[in-house]
Amino acid sequence: MNDLDSLEAESIYILREAYATLKPIAMLWSFGKDSNAMIWLARKAFLGRVPFPVVHLDTGLEFPEVYDFRNRYREEWRLDLVADACPSIEEVDPTLPPNSRLAARKTLGLSQAIRKHGYRGIIAGIRRDEQAMRAKERVFSPRGASGEWEAKDQPAEFWDQYNLSQPPGTHVRVHPLLSWTELDIWRYIARERIPVVPLYFARNGKRFRSLGEIGITTPIDSKAASVDQIIDELATTRAAERAGRTMDHDSEDAFERLRAAGYM
Amino acid sequence: MTAHSHDYVALRPSNERAFPIVVVGHVDHGKSTLIGRLLYDTGSLGEDRVAQLREASGRRGLDVEWSFLLDALQVERDQGITVDTTQVWFRSARRHYVIIDAPGHRSFLKNMVTGAARAEAAILVVDASQGVADQTRRHVHLLGLLGIGQIVVALNKVDLIGRDPQRVSEASEEIIRCLAENGLAATAIVPISARHGDNIVRAADMDGYGGPTLVDALDRLLPRASNLNLPFRFAVQDVYRLDDKRVVVGRIESGQLRNGDTIAFAPSGQAARVVSIETGNGVDRAEAQAGESVALTLDQPLFVERGQLAGPAEEPPATARRLRVRLFWLDAAPLAAGSRISLKLGTAEREATVLDVEEVLGMASMQTADRQEIRQHEVAQVLLGVARPLATDRHALLPRTGRGVFVRDFRVAGGFVVTDFDDAAPVEAPVELDATPGVVIWLTGYSGAGKSTLGRELVRRLSERGRAAHLLDGDELRRGLNRDLGFSDADRRENVRRVSEVARLFAEAGTIAVVSVIAPRAADRAMARTLVGPRFAEVHIRASLSACEQRDPKGLYARARRGDLKGFTGIDSPYETPVSPELVVDTEADDLATSADRLLAFVDNWLG
Ligand SMILES: Nc1nc2c(ncn2[C@@H]2O[C@H](COP(=O)(O)OP(=O)(O)OP(=O)(O)O)[C@@H](O)[C@H]2O)c(=O)[nH]1
Ligand SMILES: [Mg+2]
Numbered sequence: 001m002n003d004l005d006s007l008e009a010e011s012i013y014i015l016r017e018a019y020a021t022l023k024p025i026a027m028l029w030s031f032g033k034d035s036n037a038m039i040w041l042a043r044k045a046f047l048g049r050v051p052f053p054v055v056h057l058d059t060g061l062e063f064p065e066v067y068d069f070r071n072r073y074r075e076e077w078r079l080d081l082v083a084d085a086c087p088s089i090e091e092v093d094p095t096l097p098p099n100s101r102l103a104a105r106k107t108l109g110l111s112q113a114i115r116k117h118g119y120r121g122i123i124a125g126i127r128r129d130e131q132a133m134r135a136k137e138r139v140f141s142p143r144g145a146s147g148e149w150e151a152k153d154q155p156a157e158f159w160d161q162y163n164l165s166q167p168p169g170t171h172v173r174v175h176p177l178l179s180w181t182e183l184d185i186w187r188y189i190a191r192e193r194i195p196v197v198p199l200y201f202a203r204n205g206k207r208f209r210s211l212g213e214i215g216i217t218t219p220i221d222s223k224a225a226s227v228d229q230i231i232d233e234l235a236t237t238r239a240a241e242r243a244g245r246t247m248d249h250d251s252e253d254a255f256e257r258l259r260a261a262g263y264m
Numbered sequence: 265m266t267a268h269s270h271d272y273v274a275l276r277p278s279n280e281r282a283f284p285i286v287v288v289g290h291v292d293h294g295k296s297t298l299i300g301r302l303l304y305d306t307g308s309l310g311e312d313r314v315a316q317l318r319e320a321s322g323r324r325g326l327d328v329e330w331s332f333l334l335d336a337l338q339v340e341r342d343q344g345i346t347v348d349t350t351q352v353w354f355r356s357a358r359r360h361y362v363i364i365d366a367p368g369h370r371s372f373l374k375n376m377v378t379g380a381a382r383a384e385a386a387i388l389v390v391d392a393s394q395g396v397a398d399q400t401r402r403h404v405h406l407l408g409l410l411g412i413g414q415i416v417v418a419l420n421k422v423d424l425i426g427r428d429p430q431r432v433s434e435a436s437e438e439i440i441r442c443l444a445e446n447g448l449a450a451t452a453i454v455p456i457s458a459r460h461g462d463n464i465v466r467a468a469d470m471d472g473y474g475g476p477t478l479v480d481a482l483d484r485l486l487p488r489a490s491n492l493n494l495p496f497r498f499a500v501q502d503v504y505r506l507d508d509k510r511v512v513v514g515r516i517e518s519g520q521l522r523n524g525d526t527i528a529f530a531p532s533g534q535a536a537r538v539v540s541i542e543t544g545n546g547v548d549r550a551e552a553q554a555g556e557s558v559a560l561t562l563d564q565p566l567f568v569e570r571g572q573l574a575g576p577a578e579e580p581p582a583t584a585r586r587l588r589v590r591l592f593w594l595d596a597a598p599l600a601a602g603s604r605i606s607l608k609l610g611t612a613e614r615e616a617t618v619l620d621v622e623e624v625l626g627m628a629s630m631q632t633a634d635r636q637e638i639r640q641h642e643v644a645q646v647l648l649g650v651a652r653p654l655a656t657d658r659h660a661l662l663p664r665t666g667r668g669v670f671v672r673d674f675r676v677a678g679g680f681v682v683t684d685f686d687d688a689a690p691v692e693a694p695v696e697l698d699a700t701p702g703v704v705i706w707l708t709g710y711s712g713a714g715k716s717t718l719g720r721e722l723v724r725r726l727s728e729r730g731r732a733a734h735l736l737d738g739d740e741l742r743r744g745l746n747r748d749l750g751f752s753d754a755d756r757r758e759n760v761r762r763v764s765e766v767a768r769l770f771a772e773a774g775t776i777a778v779v780s781v782i783a784p785r786a787a788d789r790a791m792a793r794t795l796v797g798p799r800f801a802e803v804h805i806r807a808s809l810s811a812c813e814q815r816d817p818k819g820l821y822a823r824a825r826r827g828d829l830k831g832f833t834g835i836d837s838p839y840e841t842p843v844s845p846e847l848v849v850d851t852e853a854d855d856l857a858t859s860a861d862r863l864l865a866f867v868d869n870w871l872g
Contacts, residue, residue, distance in 0.1 A: 044544025
């Protein structure tokens with residue numbers, strides 16, 4: 001087994017643990033490279049079909065290419081798509097820095113979906129190497145009744161023994177990609193030929209490295225116009241993956257506040 | 265693409281897994297600083313990260329605080345302490361690493377374990393000016409339990425001791441002793457200064473030191489031995505139904521599997537031949553190996569379920585009812601002998617009882633304590649009983665299937681490795697199928713409550729109806745089987761244990777064993793329940809203490825009141841009233857005949 005085989009096997013193990021013990025469960029689908037890789041892994045884990053709904057936290061502000069992608073692959077992958085609109089910006093905590101508020105809309109949208117559908121498990125495609133706060137996450141991360149994350153007092157997790165049981169009224173976030181890096185994801189996309197939104201590929205010297213909503217995501221300078229070229233670019237870059245996500249940089253504690261409140 | 269960037273790619277073989285190393289040691293000895301420095305000195309940091317770092321440090325009136333790279337939580341930065349584990353990636357000239365930072369403060373030991381368990385080697389950071397401290401010892405002991413045998417020691421802050429070779433060698437010797445006490449040895453001891461970057465990537469001119477830099481020492485570490493050549497084990501996660509096929513999914517924990525092999529599932533003991541192996545892309549495989557998540561189909565419709573463990577049919581995994589384990593306890597509330605606890609081993613979950621606490625080790629002091637309770641952050645050896653048999657292995661032989669965790673209040677509360685177990689017969693026949701089921705009916709209550717009288721009456725009535733029944737009476741057994749036992753807590757416990765074992769044998773032979781023994785401790789009764797298994801009923805023969813004292817058929821209460829009899833239940837020794845017995849019979853409210861009727865009705869109802 002090479003490193004991608006090991007990562008794949010581990011993620012499949014995690015997905016099967018989650019599906020066997022957390023019911024009902026759903027997966028977040030943001031159409032980004034990570035969440036497409038995650039759906040790909042789920043189709044392998046469950047032998048060809050994804051046996052639970054995939055949830056799009058829809059702010060109405062995705063790029064048109066993203067909506068096209070969604071509509072095409074929900075058909076092709078036979079996905080059970082749940083796409084409820086997120087609450088409006090007026091309902092968001094006004095003390096949050098401006099760029100964080102759109103993200104906070106997603107948090108509200110998620111807790112609304114959890115209430116409405118009674119999910120006990122939410123599978124999200126975050127990775128440790130994306131962001132220092134995410135590096136501290138557990139694979140199975142218990143959330144409070146309103147979705148909040150107790151970063152200061154997380155339960156122990158070792159030997160692949162996950163915290164599967166949970167008090168009533170709470171849910172668990174499951175992170176099957178936690179050990180992957182950005183480069184691993186692209187190498188896996190290359191190996192498996194996983195489709196991605198074309199915005200990742202350079203046009204006129206610019207491409208998106210991390211895909212968020214219109215207005216809060218900025219493209220980077222790049223000539224990488226194919227998956228292989230992206231892999232070459234990543235092997236040498238020293239800039240951070242989420243540098244183009246304005247919400248991370250509002251203030252030092254912006255991302256911690258978002259995550260503590262239940263953001264992915 | 266420039267030639268330069270191609271060189272860079274060549275340094276990182278694309279199919280190489282990053283080598284995971286955990287950094288452990290006492291609080292403030294410089295773990296996070298060391299990692300920050302390591303990243304900086306190997307050029308692994310982006311410019312924006314360094315800029316952010318300077319800014320966050322400046323905001324708190326500090327120069328460059330390297331630890332902030334990892335300590336991302338606000339509370340960590342404000343208090344200068346790591347709370348939770350994190351990880352970062354870097355590459356040396358030789359290979360790719362994942363460096364896992366672990367907190368050193370004792371309050372966050374659960375997070376240290378979380379981080380360390382992912383590693384294949386450790387960097388033990390020791391402050392040269394302070395030497396081995398409490399958490400140094402604790403962490404070293406845990407590394408041993410977690411099976412992390414490769415340790416590089418970073419003797420940090422040598423700037424604070426003026427880089428004095430004498431003091432470096434004294435500190436080194438102390439560390440070597442500490443490791444040796446835990447059966448461990450360092451692969452290298454490198455004197456460093458994390459703050460100044462000495463001997464991390466760049467060799468510093470240090471008197472009397474001619475060894476490797478820290479990165480050189482890391483590059484010499486070996487990957488963990490593979491599980492490929494160990495016996496085959498497959499942990500069942502689930503069974504999926506696809507069209508008309510039943511597919512068993514799970515992971516190969518050790519060894520290899522070939523299509524066509526016959527495998528046996530424990531604890532059911534059933535065997536079948538593998539007719540297909542799939543790893544998810546719809547392609548059939550001829551074989552699969554340790555670490556792979558696979559989907560199997562079998563040639564027979566066995567009843568397979570989550571929690572089972574498969575092995576080769578000729579040498580199936582063992583099935584245990586009682587396990588001796590070495591555990592580390594993380595929960596704030598202690599684990600006491602007699603208490604019930606949930607455990608997870610592989611994908612199996614079980615309710616277990618702590619039958620005996622054989623040894624407790626306070627980790628920081630490394631002193632043994634003689635008590636029946638394990639407190640937070642202690643290590644202990646205990647005997648566990650599980651009501652339903654559990655498939656397992658000895659950890660020394662098969663680490664992945666010989667270890668597990670405890671769960672309490674929805675959280676992982678500790679970990680254990682299996683050192684030994686009884687090899688139970690591969691699962692008893694299901695209860696309903698047995699023609700003449702034997703059971704154990706345990707009558708508990710004060711002396712004089714009517715246990716022996718009711719027990720005799722019950723046995724008489726059952727025998728009259730042709731059922732095999734037998735009374736095991738506490739007083740009687742204390743004259744024979746248990747005549748070496750007194751009334752101390754330990755002796756009472758042993759009394760209950762022996763009677764339980766005897767009663768179980770009667771029940772296994774098809775007899776209804778009626779036990780009349782006070783068994784004043786709830787924990788001891790829980791132990792009896794575990795030892796007997798599901799065919800156990802606890803009946804509380806209830807009468808108030810004052811009623812019993814008035815009856816005093818044997819004059820014992822009077823003697824106890826006079827002080828002639830010490831440790832008498834209800835007088836100067838406690839009775840813990842059953843919380844959820846299967847039946848309560850009140851001999852104060854009802855007469856003997858009515859109470860006996862109720863008991864018999866209960867037995868009839870239970871056994872159908
Ligand atoms: N003089 C000197 N100070 C150091 C050195 N390395 C670290 N320090 C200082 O020691 C203090 C503690 O460093 P940390 O890296 O936060 O310690 P830690 O081991 O990660 O602590 P916890 O994670 O909270 O257990 C900081 O103030 C560092 O600047 C060194 O080589 N020399
Ligand atoms: Mg630290």
